[in-house]
Amino acid sequence: MNRRRAAIAIAMGLWLAAPAPASADGESEFLAGRSKACVNCSLPAASFKRKDLANTDLTGADLENADFSETRLTRAILTGANLKGAKFKGALMPDGSVHE
Helix, strand or coil: CHHHHHHHHHHHHHHHHCCCCCCHHHHHHHHCCCCCECCCCECCCCECCCCECCCCECCCCECCCCECCCCECCCCECCCCECCCCECCCCECCCCCECC
16 A cells, blocks of 8 residues: 555656646747747747847757748757757857858
């Protein structure tokens, strides 16, 4: 019986510690420029061409096929973001380099 209680307690702890899914409000606030963070947002195929996204937090965001051409990404956080198919031509990358 103690093992079962322990297993339930662990499961509840993991469930409570799981990150909440991003809301559409967070995405719209980010796209409107009212927020510098969009953690776990869903923004596939979004166009950020020539935008200033310096110091933004896009941790875990779905950015598949997004266009970051000529975008300023200085010190942006992209950890765990899905960048499959994303375009970065001429973008100023988080490390200060320019993507070719």
